[in-house]
Amino acid sequence: MIESIEMKVTGMKCGGCETHVKTQLSAIAGVHKVEASFKDTQVRVAFDDSQTTLEAIKSAIAEAGFHVVAA
Ligand SMILES: [Cu+2]
16 A cells, blocks of 8 residues: 655755655655655655555665654
8 A cells, every 4th residue: 555654854954965865765665756845844755565664764764864853
């Protein structure tokens, strides 16, 4: 099933950071769509929950150097 989630993510400071988040998350199998906004400190992800998990997505954001505040 496709899950659509919205997370509050801090640490993004420019369009390059948005791109970084999108690139990292798009590399995960099962991630269909990523939107990131540093202005809104928000990341939206649509993913197939039979292929990946919210935890995997959160840790990919953390590995990219950003912080998931709430999901
Ligand atoms: Cu940046």
